[in-house]
Amino acid sequence: MERIQEALAKARAERQKGSARQDEPAAPPRAVPQMPAVDDSWAALAPFKFNRTLLRRNRVVAVESGREAAPYDLLRTKIIHQAQTNGWRRVAIVSPDMGAGKTTTLANLAFSFERQRDMRVLCIDLDLRRPSLHKVLGQGPDHSMADVLNGHVRFAEHGLRLGNRVVLGLNNGPATRPSELLLSRDARDALDGIETDYAPDLVLFDISPLNASDDNIAFLQNVDCAVIIAAAEVTPMSRIDHAERQVAELTNVMGIVLNKCRYISDAEGYDYY
Ligand SMILES: Nc1ncnc2c1ncn2[C@@H]1O[C@H](COP(=O)(O)OP(=O)(O)OP(=O)(O)O)[C@@H](O)[C@H]1O
Numbered sequence: 001m002e003r004i005q006e007a008l009a010k011a012r013a014e015r016q017k018g019s020a021r022q023d024e025p026a027a028p029p030r031a032v033p034q035m036p037a038v039d040d041s042w043a044a045l046a047p048f049k050f051n052r053t054l055l056r057r058n059r060v061v062a063v064e065s066g067r068e069a070a071p072y073d074l075l076r077t078k079i080i081h082q083a084q085t086n087g088w089r090r091v092a093i094v095s096p097d098m099g100a101g102k103t104t105t106l107a108n109l110a111f112s113f114e115r116q117r118d119m120r121v122l123c124i125d126l127d128l129r130r131p132s133l134h135k136v137l138g139q140g141p142d143h144s145m146a147d148v149l150n151g152h153v154r155f156a157e158h159g160l161r162l163g164n165r166v167v168l169g170l171n172n173g174p175a176t177r178p179s180e181l182l183l184s185r186d187a188r189d190a191l192d193g194i195e196t197d198y199a200p201d202l203v204l205f206d207i208s209p210l211n212a213s214d215d216n217i218a219f220l221q222n223v224d225c226a227v228i229i230a231a232a233e234v235t236p237m238s239r240i241d242h243a244e245r246q247v248a249e250l251t252n253v254m255g256i257v258l259n260k261c262r263y264i265s266d267a268e269g270y271d272y273y
């Protein structure tokens, strides 16, 4: 882990040497929407249907706190700290290539955030090409986020409430024109409207891997920051560095998560997982 951090720090320093952007002021934090009376809109959402066996099978281990949930709780705490320090609200979960664990991480974070008091969080599946958050969570929604972004379905009829602090925006299959939709004005307005109606402290987005298309990279201009997920022993350093550069051109890099680690020292705070 230290070697990765050192290598990334070195790559960053190299980049900054020649960077004309270094003196540019940081983008101003996104304005916090007015807090409407949101309790009723949260209470009116359909509840999440639990299938603990399926969740377990899909490696959703943060349903309850404990040893297995600890890494996700730690990630949650770091996300909260970074978001609050920098005034960030929209967080994209990205990875250079497919299969690094974005959806699994977001599914676990949803439960971890549900156990966090005093915060309200939306978890939205915007991987419109190969959506899978609904499968990992064992839900069969009637509609998709694509219908909401198109304006065909109201989020109030689609969102699922996980406990009292997390709302999920899922899909039931791929969207027909993900590129056009993701970058459309309708989609931007729909997301702004959801934020106004539900006043979340954080909005976490699952998106397609960066190498899947240009549209999800372009979508990053709509978020405040991104967490990059890399798969231990699979994602090469060069791919992580490239992803960090791609992301940094459009938004802030909140951090890099090394997922699927087989061996973790006690110093990291948890055992083998
Ligand atoms: N921490 C982990 N330990 C072991 N396996 C994991 C871990 N996280 C995810 N996986 C497994 O890796 C596979 C890919 O995970 P997931 O679907 O979450 O990745 P993804 O980045 O969302 O993929 P895609 O890019 O295709 O959307 C799944 O089989 C999942 O169970």
Ligand SMILES: [Mg+2]
Residues within 6 Å of the ligand: 102, 103, 104, 127, 132, 206
């Ligand atoms: Mg995924």
